[in-house]
Amino acid sequence: MRIFLLLTITLLTITNIGAQGVIQLKTDYGSDNNELHELMRFQGIEKITLSFEGESLKGKDYAFIVKEFTNGRLEQTDTIIASSKSDYISKIDTNTFKVDVMIKTRLDSTIKLYAKFNRFSVNKIYDVEKPKDAYALHDFLGANQSLEIKDNTPTYVLGYFLPYIDKETGWKMYCEVSGSNYAPEDWGEQFNIPNYFLVEVRFY
Template structure:
């Protein structure tokens, strides 16, 4: 009887140890400061918003926040996907190779993004930070249905890991000719497979990373 009681006590102690070990691991994971991305589309000025929508111009004011941002380098890389495959990768900018940009000095980073078609078969996008801005042009289809989406605001961002901040996409079109942008955007994290999954001919992903 005493042996059985000691055995039961040992099992209970082992379970308690595992329980508190799991709590400790969870606490450590939660202690890692996450980076949040929040975006507002268009402008508070309704007249300006109407003009941008009429001209098919996308505009976001975006803010990254989190203690993990401080003293970090960062970059933006564009990935052009045609017919379901990444055809070209282009570095928009990299703070680690540009002494003027430098590291992030605070626990927040402000960004404005404006995008639209620059010609029949070209897209133009500009990233505007507090101290600098970068503009790029990319080949496109003739479609006027491109839409810039703030994909990174849907998921937690971890320092040192790349994430897709924006996606410049064409809609999914059903057999009746109806067009859906949200169905594509909300389909999940496997963003590189959108072309194959939805039959989208072309879209551009803008990857970012905050790192030491």
């Protein structure tokens, strides 16, 4: 009986430690306000709210990084924010963390990304060649309700990309890309996508 009790306590402890190191990501698209949602669609603005939750979040620093891939190669890496490198940005002080991301392709062949954190926001502008097709913003949850992110593990959470053109039908496909089993770094080669952006997050 005593051995069984010790074994049970050990298993519960191990399970609890493992759970504390995992962060769950859930996403929400667009706006709850129908009029605002339609206005954003008219303006070509896409919005996703990233909601992170986990006991291990509290006390963590965080980094958000954008990677641009062109013709199958990494073109540039841009840090949106790295809290540990700023004297004005605090560590996460709760077990929840939320970020609003808005993005659009503008007529001057630039992409504008807006990321709103708890007490501040960041704007980024990226130059692109005039695209023949529209970019689309997708998360990496697929058919799942959430995505697991481990502590101190860089994880892609968003992709903003041109479509895959099916050779047989000529259809423009997006979900087939973000929902595929290919590594996001390989999208350019596997789907012949000339340009796309990935948003990577890390908690440490």
